[in-house]
Amino acid sequence: MEDEFVFISNITPKRTYQTTLVRGIGDDAAVYSRTENMDEVVCVDTMVEGVHFRRDTLSPVQIGKKGLAINISDLAAMGAIPSYYLVSIAVPPAWTEDELTDLYKGMDELARLYRMDLIGGDTVSTKDALVLTVTAIGIVEKGRARFRDQAEAGDKLFVTGYVGASAAGLDLLFEKTLCGPFTEQEQLLVTAHQEPLPHVNEGRLLATASKRIALNDVSDGVASEAYELAEASGVRLVIEAGSLPIHEAMRKYSRQKQLDWALFGGEDFVLIGTAPESSIKELQAIFHKQGLQFQIIGFVEEGEPSVFLKEEKQLKKIEKHGYNHFQKRG
Numbered sequence: 001m002e003d004e005f006v007f008i009s010n011i012t013p014k015r016t017y018q019t020t021l022v023r024g025i026g027d028d029a030a031v032y033s034r035t036e037n038m039d040e041v042v043c044v045d046t047m048v049e050g051v052h053f054r055r056d057t058l059s060p061v062q063i064g065k066k067g068l069a070i071n072i073s074d075l076a077a078m079g080a081i082p083s084y085y086l087v088s089i090a091v092p093p094a095w096t097e098d099e100l101t102d103l104y105k106g107m108d109e110l111a112r113l114y115r116m117d118l119i120g121g122d123t124v125s126t127k128d129a130l131v132l133t134v135t136a137i138g139i140v141e142k143g144r145a146r147f148r149d150q151a152e153a154g155d156k157l158f159v160t161g162y163v164g165a166s167a168a169g170l171d172l173l174f175e176k177t178l179c180g181p182f183t184e185q186e187q188l189l190v191t192a193h194q195e196p197l198p199h200v201n202e203g204r205l206l207a208t209a210s211k212r213i214a215l216n217d218v219s220d221g222v223a224s225e226a227y228e229l230a231e232a233s234g235v236r237l238v239i240e241a242g243s244l245p246i247h248e249a250m251r252k253y254s255r256q257k258q259l260d261w262a263l264f265g266g267e268d269f270v271l272i273g274t275a276p277e278s279s280i281k282e283l284q285a286i287f288h289k290q291g292l293q294f295q296i297i298g299f300v301e302e303g304e305p306s307v308f309l310k311e312e313k314q315l316k317k318i319e320k321h322g323y324n325h326f327q328k329r330g
Contacts (some may be wrong), residue, residue, distance in 0.1 A: 001035060003045055005030060007179075011026045011036045012024075012026070013025075014025075015246070016095070018032065018328020019326050020033040021033075022039055022041060022118065022145065023145065023147060023296070023329070026148075026232070027078070027148055027232075028043060028074040028075075028077040028078055028148075028215075028216060028217060029041045029042060029043035029075060029077075029078050029080070029138075029145050030042050030043070031076045031078065031123070031140070031145045033142070034139065036142070036325060037141065037142055037143075038139045038140065038141060038142060039139065039140050039141075039142050039143075039145055040137065040138070040139055041075055041078045041080040041137070041138045041139065041140055042135065042137045042138075043071050043074040043075060043135070043136055044071070044133065044134065044135040044136075045067075045070045045071050045074070045129070045133070045134060046131065046133040046228070046250035047063070047067050047070070047131065047132045047133075048129055048131050048132075049129035049130040049131070050129050051091075051129075053066065055172040055283075056173075056177045056178055056282035057128075057174070057177070057178060057193075057194075058178070058194055059102070059178065059194075060099045060100070060102035060103045060106065061102045061103070061105055061106035061109070062106060062195060063103055063106065063108040063132070064102070064103035064104055064105065064106025064108075064132075065106035065107065065109060065123065065195055066106075066194070066195075066196065067087075067103075067106075067107060067109050067132045067134050067135070068085060068106075068107045068110045068111060068116075068134055069110060069195075069196050069198050069269060070134070071085065071135070071136035071200070071271070072110070072114060072116075072136060072198040072200060073196075073198035073219065073269040074136070074138055074217060075138040075200070075203070075219045076199050076202065076203035076204075076217060076271060077146065077199045077203060077215050077216055077217040077255065077271055078138070078140060078145045078146055078147075078203070078207075078215070078239035079140050079144055079145055079146045079203045079206055079207025079215070080138030080139060080140040080203065080207075081138050081139050081140065081200075081204065081205060082114040082115075082116045082136060082137075082138045082200060083116060083117070083137050083138050083139055083238075084116060084117050084118075084119045084136070084137040085107070085111065085116055085117075085119070085134055085135060085136045086116055086118070086120045086121045086133075086134070086135040087104075087107065087118065087121035087132070087133070087134055087135075088121050088122040088123075088132075088133040088135075089103075089121070089122070089123050089124075089130070089132050089133070090124050090125065090126035090130065090131040091123065091124070091125055091126065091130060092126050092127060092128050092129060092130055093125075093127075094128075095130055097231060098169045103132070107134075110223040116136075117299075140207060141207065144195050144207045144208065145207070145274070146203070146206060146207060146213055146214070146215035147215070147232070148171065148214055148215070148216055148228055148229050148232035148233065149214065149232040149233050150212050150213060150214035150215075150233065150274070151182075151214040151230070151233035151235050151237070151274040151300050152212075152233070152235065152274075152276070152300060153235060153300055153301055153302040154276070154277060154299075154300065155214075155274040155275060155276055155277065155299065155300040156274065156275060156276075156277055156280050156296050156298070156299055156300070157196045157226070157237055157238075157239065157269050157272070157273075157274050157284075157297050157298035157299055157300060158268065158272070158273055158274070158275065158293050158294060158295060158296050158297060159218065159222065159244075159271065159272045159293075159294055159297055160199050160202040160270045160271040160272075160287075160292065160294060160295075161199060161202075161219060161245065161247065161268065161270035161271075161293045161295075162192075162245050162246065162247040162268065162270070162293075163221075163244055163245060163246070163261075163262040163265075163268050163270060164246060164247070164250060164258055164259075164265050164268070165188075165192035165193075165247045165249070165250065165261075165264035165268060166189075166192045166193040166196060166251050166262075166265060166266065166267040166268045166269075167190050167193070167221075167260075167261035167262075167264075167266065167267070167268075168189045168192075168247075168249075168257075168261050168265070169190040169191065169192045169193030169194065170261075170265075170267075171261075171296070172186050172189060172190055173190060173193065173194075179258070179289070185248075185249040185252075186248045186249070189247070189249050189250065191242075192247070192268070193267065196267065196268065196269040197269070198269050198323075199217070199269065199270055199271045199291065201290065202270075202271050202287070202292055202294075203215070203271060205283075205286055205287065205290065205292070206271070206273065206283075209279075209282065209283055209286050210275055210276070210279040210282065210283065212275070212276060212279075213273055213274065213275045213279075214229050214232070214233055214273050214274045214275075215269070215271060215272075215273040216228055216229055216272050216273060217269055217271055218266065218267075218268045218270050218271070218272050219266055219267060219269065220263050220266040221262070221266040222239065222244070222262055222263050222268070222272060222297075223239070223263040223264055223265040223307055223309075223318045224264070224320075225272045225290070226272065226307045226318075227306075227320050228304075229272070229274060229327075230306060230307055231305040233274075233285070233300075233305075234305055235300050235301065235302065235303065235305065236300070236301045236302065236303035236304065236305065236306050236307075236308065236312050237274075237298060237299075237300055237301075237306075237307045237308070238298045238299055238300075238301060238307075238308045238309075239263075239297055239298040239307065239308070239309050239310065239318075240248050240297060240298045240299075240310045240311075241259060241309055241310065241312075242258070242311070243260050243295065243296060243297045243298065244295075244297055245293065245295045245297075246258050246262065251294065256307045260307045261311070263318065270293075274300050280296065281289070298310070
């Protein structure tokens, strides 16, 4: 296999059988009708040791916490309320029972924050790397789930928090490993990578505040997630470099590093989306009242699905840049 995205496209069913299905493959999560008033939202994600995490950058507790956070973030991008989760884990001999218990403690810490119940899973052995797969289930008001294909020309592009901090923290961890030492500012970046908090409250506000919003979560970097919005909606997005919210702890790094981490770093797990210009003041007021960030970072235009970066009056196309598990690397 050379391209996971082509593969997914090839295996996507051409027809469906269940009349209750609202949205299947192709968004942050699947949505199907649950009751007269509510839809159910479900997503799944897998973390592989050595690919998605390393034990010299994350403790077992943090690995578990992040494994669940990734899925909760997908629910948040749909505007959903997290409810349940299931865990499938393949365990190699190098992992002790105490370490595995800590991993589940990490998930439980996050689950308690969102009042989620662990309702099942599977445990098997494997030869070398640990593999953690989490399925998360949530609910959202009928007709209020947020999808990527709702952006239109004239909309504004926004994010709900700092971008690039997680990648900066990972860079520090690669340099100094798990034990540091880190300055106070560096520790803020490290924590942003190790213990991200999904933007569930922000997703809920966006699910109930306006009728048309395109939404995604920043797992692979702003540029990659913007491309998903652009392709799903058939529009062109322009990111204004000077408007990207960069954490103050990143100011010591060069502007180019800040931009690279924000655009291509990933794992910030904030939300990125578009909304009609007429809704922006309302959304800004709602978020401000809740003490939450809502930052306009660009706009939507008609054109071939693409993403451009506007910096100092210069407009440059961003090449599609996302992690591809089966891409050949030198």
